[in-house]
Amino acid sequence: MATDTKREHQPVKGPRIRKGLVVVNTGNGKGKTTAALGVLFRAWGRDMRVKMFQFLKHTGARFGEKRAAEKLDIEINALGDGFTWRSKDMQRTEDLAREQWEICKQAILSDEHDVIILDEFTYPLHYGWVPVEDAIETLKQKPHMLHVIITGRYAPDELVEFADLVTEMREIKHPYKEQGIKAQPGLEF
C-alpha cells in the first residue's frame, strides 16, 4: 500500500487553469459511484448545480442516494430496468440505455449544470450500445466549466485517453467473497 510521493498534502503548484474536468472512476473495486456521490454532496454544499443520471439501475429503485437526493431536491434521473446478467429482455436494457444517453447529451450541452454524473455509463459504452465516439464527441462540446463524472467498470481505452482524471478503484479485500457478508444498506446502496 506504500506510495512514493507526499504530494497530497502539498499545495498545488503550476499554472492556475480553471476548467471543468472529465473524470472517470473505474476498476473492479468499491467506491466508483460513492466517490461520485461524494462530489455531488460536496458540490451541492457549494451551491453548484448538480445532476446525476443512472444507467441500468431500476427507474423506481429507492437506493439510499435517491432518498438523500430527494430530501435535498437534487435530481437523480434513473432510467433502466434493473439490469442484471440474468435479464431476459436485453433489447429493452439496451434501448433504455440509449434513451438515457440522449437525455444526458441534452443535459451536457444545455449549460444548465455545474456537475453531471453519468453513473455506470461505462457499461453501455463497453457493450457497444452507445458508441464511444458519440460520447467523446459530446464531451468535447461540453460547456467549459462543466465537470462530468463517469463511473463503472471496463472504461473503454478511448474514454480513458480523453478524460482528464482517471482513477481505478482496485479491490484489495472484499467481505462478500471472504466472509459471506451481504451488501449493507447505507454503506452500499
Place this chain on the structure above:
Amino acid sequence: MATDTKREHQPVKGPRIRKGLVVVNTGNGKGKTTAALGVLFRAWGRDMRVKMFQFLKHTGARFGEKRAAEKLDIEINALGDGFTWRSKDMQRTEDLAREQWEICKQAILSDEHDVIILDEFTYPLHYGWVPVEDAIETLKQKPHMLHVIITGRYAPDELVEFADLVTEMREIKHPYKEQGIKAQPGLEF
C-alpha cells in the same frame, strides 16, 4: 482497465450476515474521501446516524463537504492545523491528531452512531502518532452494527489485515501533473 468478473450486477449470494464493516479507502489516487462522503450521503438518506471526523484538516476550513454537512445538520468534526509537509510545529500536528483520536474512540464505543468516518486517519497511524494496535483494539470493541470508514494513503498492513473491505484508489491519470490544472472547488474540496 478490463476486469475479469461480472459480479457487480449479480445479486449477492451466500449467507445473509449483517454486520457493521470496517472499510479502508487507501492508495495514491483520488476518491478516498469522496467515496466516504458518498456513503455518508447515502446513509443519511436512510436516516442513519452518521458522523465524520477529519484528521489533519484545519479546524476552521470551509470545504464543500463541511458546507453541505452544515446544511444537513450532519456533524463533521475537524481537528487539525491544516497540516502540510511545510508545517513548522509538527509536535502540534501530532498532538492534535492524538487528541482527535481520543474523541473518535469515545464516539466509536458510544453506540450512538451507525456510520463513522475517520478521514485521513491513516496518516497518524503511518507516522506512529497513534499506535495501530490501539486503533485495532478499539475497532474490535465497536458496536456490532457500526460501520467505520478509514481513509488516506499508506494504510498500515495490520489495518488492511484487520479490515473487512479494502479498496485501493489508484491514480491512472491526473490533470495537475499532466495539464497543470489546479484543484477545482466542488470537485475536490
